[in-house]
Each structure stands twice: as structure tokens, then as C-alpha cells.
Amino acid sequence: MLKYSKKLVISLSLVILSGCSMIPGSHMEGIDVDPETSTLEQDLSKVKISIIDSALIARLKDSQQVGLKAKKYTPIITEGYDYVLGIGDVLSIGVWDHPELTIPAAVQRTAEFDGFRIQTDGTITYAYAANIPAAGKTISQLHKVLVAKLSQVIEKPQLDLKVVAFRSQRTYVTGEVKRPGALPITEIPLTLIDAINQAGGLSERADWRTVIFTSGEQTEIIRLDDFYTKGDLSQNRLLKHGDIIHVNRSDNQKVFVLGDVRKAGSIEINRYGLSLAEALSDVGGLNDATADANGIFVLRKRPANDEGIIADVYQLHAQNIVALVLADQFKLQPRDIIYVTTAPIARWNRLISQLVPTLQGLENISTLKTQGAFF
Template sequence: MKHEVMLTEATTIRGTLRPRASRIAGVVLCAALGACAAAPGMQMNGDATLPVSAGGADTPASVESIPIRNIDLSLIRKMQSDATASSGIDDASLLVAPLPYAIGPGDVLQITVWDHPEIAAAAGAPTQGTARTSDPAPGFVVDQNGSLQFPYVGNIRVAGLRPDDARHLLVAQLGKTLRSPQVTLRVASFRSQAVYIDGEVHAPGVQPVNDIPMSIYDAVSRAGGFSSTADQSRVVLIRNGKSHLINFTAMLMQGKSPAQIVLRNKDVVRVLARTDSPVYVMGEVNKPASAVPMTNGKLTLSDALSQAGSLSNTSADPAQIYVIRNAAASDPQVFHLNARSPVAMILANQFDLQPSDVVYVDSNDLVRFGRVLSLLLPAINAGLTAAIATK
């Protein structure tokens, strides 16, 4: 009799739990399918829009649409055309003819007045022994006020004058005392003007400016050239408190030489590193990483995926590769590539990335379903345990 009662109770419990388990399994299946269906970016075969919710917790959310453009041949051609049209320099006023050298404070002038050897003694005797690099050359030093002390003339201002103009002024002043003076004047030591080279060069530091115009290309060469970590497409010229971005690679592609950009006194040239312009690769790749461009500043989509170890064979969906650009700006852009066909990788090899782009590889349907299910299973087990415990 006791066995019959226990059997009847067990049957009743199974009969009660079976409908509940069925309902829970049904809810789980619906939730999992709903999660898969709601996953963004699935099976996008053409241009589409991505809904984005904007607004805070206390304000109604407004929905905006971000267009998603397919990476195809027409897009590649347009981007290449825009790149070709780029001059590589943001200010055309930098491409001007060089100005003649002007004398400034600290310069040392070598001045000779023929048939008057007594004047040569005023220039000072040559330094005996080994001269230091900081020692000025023998001659007349222009003071901080831009003036020069010279025999028979006294104090004469020469700052801002070209050497030839300074010679004519000196001849005119000496003519008041001497008869038909013959004067030669040259700059013996250029110490009034300099430019500063910083960043990814072999020998950063100060470079003096002399009577030979110094271009930005000359300055980099004097600093030992670009280092292996330099990004030749991102050279910054700081002049009068304003920064100008110069792309050496784009200028050379346009047939323009960086030697056309002549530096001026107190200019600062900074060569950025390739690591300063990363592209972030994430999602279903073997090694999520920050991809860096090559030395010429170029980085294609295929290069970035290669640096990230390529797509994951087990979890990636090759049809869902995205490039997010200007994510923090008011006009973000999203590009989509379906790489199921090997031909699509030709497009990836021609799609140039920009600094701070985000490359995202989505997961396939099976992996997405498994991840959603793994999140729901703990709740299912807890519900079944609770149902059994209540009985």
C-alpha cells in the first residue's frame, strides 16, 4: 500500500513538472531565436541603415539612422579619386619662394676694409688651440638689440638686413671718414635662426638656419632621416602657434616635392610615430589588436586583418565585416564587406583605412545562438531546481 502511494505521488510530480519544463524550454527557445534575430548586422547583402538610440536615461530616446555602405568597386574608385585629389598639405601658402637670409642678433660678421689693416684688430684674434663648437668665429658679433659696433662708424643697426644691404650701409657710413672705402662682408657664423626637429628621426634636435634655404626635407635629412617607426604621411609643422599636417607620401604621388616647403626661424617639425595612428581590430579574429600603418602611412583592410591573425575559423562570419569611421564625430560612417568570396579580398586589399578606424568581425549564427543559450541556461537550471524544491 505504501509503495502504491509513493508511485502515485511521483507520477503526479512528473506530470506537474513536464508542462512547466516544456513551457520554460519554449521560452528559452523563443528568447534565443529572438536574440539571434535582433543581433545587429546579420545577413546584410546590400546598403542598409543601422538604427542608433540617442538620449539619456531621463529623456525619450530618438532614433537616428547611420547609413551602411557596401565596400564595392565603385566605392574603392571614389576613395582612390579623393586620395589622388589630395595635395598632402593643408595650407598652400607653405609652398612659397624662400626669402633671402636676414642678419639677426647673435650672428657673427666677418668684415674686411681693404688698405686699413688696423680695423682687422677690432675683430679679435683667432682662437688658439682646439675650438669648441659653442665658440663664435672671429668677427663682429651682432648684439641682442641687432646693432653692430664698428671702428670709425660706431653703433650701426644691421638686424633684418641682407648681408649685401648691410655692406652698402657700412660703406656709406665709412665714406664719411674714409675716402672710397672698399668693404667685404659675409656671415661667418649663423647663430640667430634655428628650427627644431622632434619625433621619429634618428637625431632629433636643433638645426641652425644659414643663407642656404632649408626645406622640411632638408631638416629631416640633417636629423638623420626617418626612423623605422616613423609615419611619413603624418609630419607636423608648427609655425606661429599653428599646426600644419604634411603628408610626404601624398605629395610625392602628386608629383610635388616636400623640398618646396621652406622652413623659417623657430619652426618646429615633429614626425609622428606609426603607433600614433592605430586601427582597432576586434570581434571574431584570432588576435584582436591595434594595427599600425606602414612607413608610408598606408594601411588597407586586408593588412589590418592580417595583423590581427586573420578571421577565426570557428566563430567568424566572413560575410559580416564592418569598418566604423569617425565614431566619436557627429557624422559616423559604417562600411560593410561580404568576404565569403575570395574575390572580395581584392577589394579589402584596396580599401584604405584611416587612423582610429574600428574593424569589427561579427560572429556566425551558430556561435551567437550558443552564447545566448549559455547565458540563459543558468536561469533555466535555477528555475527547474526551484520548481522541484517547491514540490
């Protein structure tokens, strides 16, 4: 059966490359064996074909859990997080029992004056403490410097220091979120999931499975769906200045259903996933009179691997009632191709239906000749 399936897969691939229509009932021209098709057959010898049964379903589930078990309980490290001051941050500084030091002399509190801003050179100027380096320091580090300076003129100063405006550091959320834009980095640790939530969450057209995360010169794919549905904490990230989170559209989250079905086309995978049974149902099911229920194939490209396998092909024997349950358990992946073959008797009937008009035409010509219509 697997040998027959591989021959069928090779034939299907040759049909695709030849540009022949895959719409049921359309005419397919013959394919001559040439170097190109010969090379294709060699490539398809690297295709791995499996029957969709209970053992395969269990194996696929296990393979998904292997990586998850290794990093499911790896939490993002936020302990010990301390905000680092930067240029543009605004500070509020007060000294107990010295209200005159809360606002510099000759400065009247107005809407424009909201605190002490860290200047472009990274310093702040405070009473008895001019040009104090602040950028690059934590609040506790700057607090110690100011206390040391004020101790020269005030006995045991009680200093209150806090950030009232975080303006030096930003992270960016772009793409398919409800409120894309910049988010400030504050003294509260900001994670990737927090940033998406603060941006209003994902939009209806968002790709719920993955987001692109760029930090410095490194870009990686974050499996957002694993975080939400499987509790994989390793997919979260602690953000820092300049990090970018981009949420793609879900346009490429599709599978393609071709062959002997009622309505061939593409189907979008939503955030809850899509099974083989659901995909076949969405296209109206198989053509009862012509489709081969044992010829349902799922073609899936495999990432680069040491085995040299370029694709996996899964075959469903839908004539078996149990297979319908397995079809509902078989989860599709984006860009999967589902192809339903035509039953041999239906292919024969189509061939005959194409030949009959030709034979009738020849018979009519022969009759006319007999009757003397042609000289």
C-alpha cells in the first residue's frame, strides 16, 4: 500500500508541475519522461509516507510534548529587576523637614515643571549637588550619591527620590494589535505578554500562533499559542529599551484542499486550530460518486533535517469509519496541502465519456460516406 501511495504522490507532483488543472473532471494531458521529471522522481524518493492511524496520532502528540516538557516550567526571570535611569526621565526629589529643597529657589511650580529632568549629558542639578551623573544609575545608586552630597550641608538628610515620568526607554508593538505603538519601560518589569495586552491585545486578523521578536541584532519567532494554550512560560520575554514585537496577519495561516472535493480552495486556520475532518467539511466533503475515500493525502513540507526527508505525506483511509474519528484528531499545520484522488472506476468513466463523442463523430462520418455524401 505504501509503495502504491508513493507512486501516486509522484504522479500528483508531476501533474502539479506540468500546470494541469487539479479541478475534478478537468482534462489532464500525458506527461513525457524527461530529465526534469526524472529528477523530480528522485526528489520524491525522499518523501516519507505514513498512514493516519491511532499510532501516528499518538506519535505526533508525543513529538509536540517533548520540547514542551523540557521548558514548560522555565519562568521568565524578573526577580532582582531594577530600573536604570536614562536621559529624559523626570525625577521627584524631596528632603524631609526641608520643603525649600523640594523645588529649587526662584522656581515656581507650574504645569510645565513636573520634576527634575535628566539632561542630554546624563546629569541632573539639585540644590548643593550640581551636575550629578544620573543616567545609567538605578534609583538606589542615585539616592546614595544625593545623600552624600546633601550630608555636607544637612545633618542626616531624609531623602525621597522617585521617577515621576519614564521617558528614556521604549519598546514597540507593531502589526495586528488593537493599539500599536510605543510603550515605556518603567520600574515594573515589562514582559512580551504584558506589552501585547497593554497594546489592546491581538486583533481579529492577527496570527495567534507566532509573533516576531527583535532584540538588538537578534530576531526570533515566539510561539504565542504555546504560551496561551500549553502554559509554556519559556515563550515569554523580559523587554528592554528598543525591543520590537511584531504581530503578523493570519493570511498565511491557510491550508489548501484540492482534488475530488465539492469545492476546492483554501481554508484559514483560526486560533483554535483546524483538523483534517473540519477542512474536508468546510469544502463540502468528497464527491460521493467519484472520489476515492482511501485516497485522501496530506502533504506537509518538512524543515531541513539530517535524514534528507523533504516532505511528509499522510494518507487517510476514509472508507473505514474509525478513520473519520482519526481525521478529527489529525491537526493540520499552515501551508498543508490536502489532495483527494479520484476513484479508478470514475477515472475510467471520464475517459470513456471523453472518447464517446469522438467515436460518435467517426461513426457519423462513416455513415455519410456510405450514403454518398462525400465524393
